[in-house]
Amino acid sequence: MNVQARHTADATTVEEGLAIQQEQAKFDSEAATAIAMQNTLLTPRFYTTDFEELDALDVMPVRADWDKLMERMRADPNKGHFRKTEDWDQIDWEGMDPELKAEFLDFLISSCTAEFSGCVLYKEMKRRGTNPDIKELFSYMSRDEARHAGFINDALREAGVAVNLGFLTREKKYTYFRPKFIYYATYLSEKIGYARYITIFRHLEANPEHRFHPIFKWFKEWCNDEFSHGEAFALLMRANPELVETRTNKLWIRFFLTAVYMTMWVRDHARPRFHEALGVDIEWYDLEVFRKTSTIARQVFPVELDIDNPRFVAGCRRLERAMRDMDAARAKGGLGGLWGRISGGTRAALAFASVYTMPVKRQELPESVRLEPVY
């Protein structure tokens, strides 16, 4: 296969997409890969799980909805989409404000790592699976994520940095999650990914003067892929109702909602110049994304965080300050730094606990699971 002449946007399988990227990796940057290699509380991780348990899932109870979703994913409406076209404006990377450039590159590298994290997990499930339904789903999802990561890397390459994804696959640490945590975490990350992309897309549609990079023009079709991926996890959970019905599992769902929302809040607040350039108020943006995600998640989660409770924003703000103080203390070092880290860590834990223990909204699950990306 002549991979050099081909583009990840046209790859029909994850293997093909990765082979093309491997060929390009000769030019990829060590610095960007080093950032992608980091494993902190706030950087995207790689996951592994009990693939046999996942493979044993039965989709029979949701067969009709499942078949419809698979039909759409099989038709592959976004094949060829994730490539530069005449709509791709030239960017003056050299002339970009250095702070904005640093934050934007950080955003692209972390998005690329997150996309690729999904790709690696889904590809492994596809490889190990024996259940035809599971194999088919994970082959489509890994195909999509390989394209997404490849496209972000195209944008990064123009700035002289790109992530070496083959190196990352081999060298990055994998975190083990039990299958049920994979369902909660990946469902949420797909749906929140959809909500993030569509909110930026709609905002820039109304305020095109803030579109400082062409990649945002691609966000609409992009978010439709993420929406479909989330739908698949929603169906898997609804086909196995104990995942969302028991008392313990409801507590886990609350935990994941709290962790995913609060992590996003802290991450986004670390990029003030990036959001300023987009013309977006970070608190407004985050709350809008949480609102969309929570509305969508009613399809499968019987509990919902009450983001209108004043404790929610107060807790997020406290966590963000505590994390910032911990970073400053880490940079300072010494005994004072150690004390700063301990007290910051305690404040962070208390802020998290205060949001986690808020009264939640409870709801009956709807008769029909499936939703369309209309937000």
Ligand SMILES: [Fe+2]
């Ligand atoms: Fe993706």
Ligand SMILES: [Fe+2]
């Ligand atoms: Fe996805």
